Amino acid sequence: AQTVTQSQPEMSVQEAETVTLSCTYDTSESDYYLFWYKQPPSRQMILVIRQEAYKQQNATENRFSVNFQKAAKSFSLKISDSQLGDAAMYFCAYNQGGSEKLVFGKGTKLTVNP
């Protein structure tokens, strides 16, 4: 079974600085998708960024980018120029091609200090 591991239960960053959240996953499949979701205190999970495994280029969405290392099964999220509104739980998630379910990590709580 696929598993997703987020080794950092909590992280903190100073406003305007850069932070990287780690995620590793275990799979024997070659066709899959990876996601980072953000869950602010208001509770709704919001998609931050996604990566298709067949794409070598790292996905980028404004201040959010990923470092996708397929061989190492690593999918870290970099947040540049951190803002107070970035404070949230961040979940890494895996979706295998041909399946519909998302497999989540335990999450990383990000605190942004002013």
Added chain:
Amino acid sequence: EPEVTQTPSHQVTQMGQEVILRCVPISNHLYFYWYRQILGQKVEFLVSFYNNEISEKSEIFDDQFSVERPDGSNFTLKIRSTKLEDSAMYFCASQAGYSNQPQHFGDGTRLSIL
């Protein structure tokens, strides 16, 4: 922007009672999901629903659980004879198409079994 809405936000129920959690997915979406998150644990997949039938379910989704899309807009999760260990946040999600489309989550329903 369209959202997935869930009601109620908090449900308190006596053990052994039936509970129905309600979700209104985004209107043009085709795939619907329920996940749960026990306090302090990972978000776990329960079930996916497509074309008016269950398309995938986890081992958690036993005979105690059922899902229904009774009127083409609502998507419900019914838990018969609730147990203490059913206490969790329950998230509904919907998806426009298949794997490469993101799942959009609701705010969740906090279910407390007494």
